[in-house]
Amino acid sequence: MKRDSSLHLHIPHARFRPGDTADFSYLSLPRAGQSPCPPSDAQASATRDLADGLVRVIGDDGGAVGPWDPKLDPGLALKGLRAMLLTRIFDDRMFKAQRQGKTPFYLKCTGEEAVAVAQALALRPDDMCFPTYRQQGLLIARDWPILDMMCQIYLNPKDRLKGRQLPVLYSARQAGFFSLAGNLGTQFPQAVGWAMASAYKRDTKIAAAWIGEGASAEGDFHQAMVFAAVYRAPVILNLVNNQWAISSSQGVAGGEEASFASRAVGFGFPGIRVDGNDFLAVYAVTRWAAERARNNHGPTLIELFTYRAGAHSTSDDPGRYRPGDEYQHWPLGDPIERFKAHLIRIGAWDEARHQALVAEIETQVDAANREAQGLGVHSNGPHHDPATMFEDIYKEMPQHLKEQRAEMQRLRVLAGRAPS
């Protein structure tokens, strides 16, 4: 008889650490066009292979192939390309502004632009989004003014959030963009609640939520899944698997043995894994899930398989925990480059127009940045009146807060920080 072996813990490892050469050949990546596209009222079990697979549309040669090809209208395609480029250039400028001390914090989504941008375009403008801090592309694709975003980042007097929130934790109700929380995961079940409200009101709007693969370990993720399943809520649940949660690989979140998308099947609704750097595939899968939700067939979990090309945030130095050039080895490439190559290949775009577009966007971002900085920056102001910090705790300001506000004003005068 076999003796019991002594037990030990399995500790997931990042495949590559500094000094290693990244080699992603272990990933089994189906070629573009190979995944079947079931009807959008399919049962969960019909998506099992999609949940373990990877929906891809743009092939290595730049062509769009297979049943998921959304046959995108060229105008919309160019809008998508522009929004991705704007997101990237905006991110770079704001990152630099942090290095200059003009904002205390910034966080880029470089390499993941297709996620928010293609998804925003596949939704209706009044569908409600419950994003994470890495979906700034939703605002940009919905034509939200970048000046407004910059004012929040610089915490200046035009910051609609009154200098309260950490930069990038936007809120833009008019853009269908829910107030961002620093506490990971909390938005995920809230989106289900919004979707349930929409169904209760017999509305036609749906909700969409995003979560990182790291944060999907939180109880909130699982609560969202069970509520969405039980009430067949009209919601799209998006899990962005960018391989890294700060220094932890996706294995630490439970991604070693099964895809994240496959979790949905166990909850009883479809899960689809998609090449997150393939603009057309992301668009097509999101449109499928939106159609499903809008027709009362309930939720979908989409795993967007991508790579966090930059640092976690301005507070992070990824060189300490992953090879500096790991992104160069990422087999799914860069979403902007791939989409651009596709558009060139189908004759809708060319290099000269691309360069002109980049230059135009740079000018746009620089102009907005000058204007925003002129209105005030974190390092030297101006800012909102600090007394505003006592507002919005409650609808009506209670007496004790009025007293504390007066006390703060008195102390500011005492400190020479305010005129008497």
Add this chain to the structure above:
Amino acid sequence: MTSMNMVQALNSALDVMLERDANVLVFGEDVGFFGGVFRVTEGLQQRHGEQRVFDAPIAEGGQIAVAIGMGAYGLRPVVECQFADYIYPAFDQLVSAAARLRYRSAGEFNAPLTVRSPYGGGIFGGQTHSQSPEGLFTHVCGLKTIIPSNPYDAKGLLISAIEDDDPVLFFEPKRLYTGPFGGHHDRPLETWAKHPAGEVPAGYYTVPLGQASITRSGGDLTILAYGTMVHVALTAAAETGVDAEVIDLRTLWPLDTDAIIASVGKTGRCLIIHEATRTGGYGAELSALVQERCFYHLEAPIERVAGWDTPYPCEFEWDYFPGPLRVGDAIRRLMAA
């Protein structure tokens, strides 16, 4: 003795305990290969192996729940909660399980876990990287709550916490990680190198739970403080020229009531300061205690200086933080009473 900042002292405490006791495990978000976002666990996985120091899924409720299970088995898990602002998903596990396991099993099981977590403001982190939630935990019977104010205490208290057979919350003032901070954010940063409490023994030692320390002795007024605010109290005492006695509580629970009573009995005046919001904060408990036990010695009403009852506003950090000016103002008022 070695010169250490607070990060190094905490790292040394974990290192010493991993070395001494095979039942000690360390885990949390990013604590393994990377060594933690504040570097407190740097090198520990490399030295003690990944079975003992490892990354945890981002699920604070899960982390603390498994620590309870491990503790019940007989281990001494040390969990790092990346920011105190992110401890709330674990609230039920701490309040309903960790705090009551011994009670509900009449001593059959206990939960000897330690939860380390950086707390407090001063880094422009906004409302989710600045909170001081200690009062939520001091309210819960069955939990112990510790907040060190310097490297020497941090190491000795963390070792005591790990060896303690009850669940301990160990909040680390992140603004003090690399140097003392008297509350003037516009002055050059200080380091622990020149501070006496930056001299830390390399090996094992403990600072017992339940013993306050008198950081500055004085006869005019007692200031009760902990964490970052100990340094603010010292600055305010120096700036006002009032001969204040500054008591660093070090452990909020168990509380050194004798030290408090003796000091207020001597000075007759008491100022309580913390960075956490005022209403229902730990200062309210301290104030009640002083009123109950020192009433006949008091020559002035007890005062509290605390964070305003608002979330920590990102841009207005220094109007929010109860700095030396505010503390000094209260000292003068107390002395005039």
